[in-house]
Amino acid sequence: MTTTIDVLGLREIFEQRRILMCFNGPFSASLIEEIGLALRHHLENVAASPSAVMDVFSVYIEMTQNIRHYVRENGLPDELTRATVVISQREDGHYLVSAGNKLLPADGERLLQRVRELASMDKAALKAAYKEQMRQPRDPAATTGAGLGLIDMARRSSEPLAASLQVLPDAMAFFSLEVVI
Known part of the structure; x- marks a missing residue:
């Protein structure tokens, strides 16, 4: 059975929610x-x-690269490289x-x-956390950054970071993160 997609309906939802860009799939x-x-x-x-422009672009890059690195570092199946990104x-x-x-x-709970820890910090505390993380010795075997990504997103955000975690029936969970620029 072929299923049709109500593209006009999707467009109307995008317009109502002021969605500029949406992507769902493997990165x-x-x-x-x-x-x-x-x-x-x-x-x-x-x-x-x-x-x-720079803040939105930087946060988008950080989020998507984090998703990609997570899948690769944990040896998860390629289907888990699928992610959903929405810019509105x-x-x-x-x-x-x-x-x-x-x-x-x-991993989602951590x-x-x-x-939540970062969301409870003000700008001064985020700056101090960033500086502290910068001083930490970096593992030469690490394949990703120095752990600054979330702190940097929190510093760029005009509101506290918001996240949610939903447990799924397939023994996985779905983690969502929102950053306001």
Whole structure:
């Protein structure tokens, strides 16, 4: 049986929610880059401030690369490289960068706890946490960054980070993160 997609209905939902970009599927390094460039050009064309363009772009890149690194480092099946990313503009003019992906529930709990810790910090505490993390010795065998990504997103955000974790029936969980620029 062939299922049709109500594209007009989707478009109306996107318009109502002021969604500028939405992607759902597997991420590759080249796809992350191409979508990021398209996002940057779109924001520049709608006369977003240079700082907003850079912050939205940086948060998008950080989120998508984190998802990709997580799957690779944990040796998870390729189907878990699928993620959902939504960039929207709220009525107050702020941009909302949201992303979600499947992960192991224990990893999701740790990540959720870290996001909650960062969300409770003010700008000065986030700056101090960033500096402290920068001073930490970096494992030369590490394949990802120095653990600064979440802190950097929290520093760029105009509101506390928001996250959720939903346990799924397949022994996995779905983690969602929202950053307001």
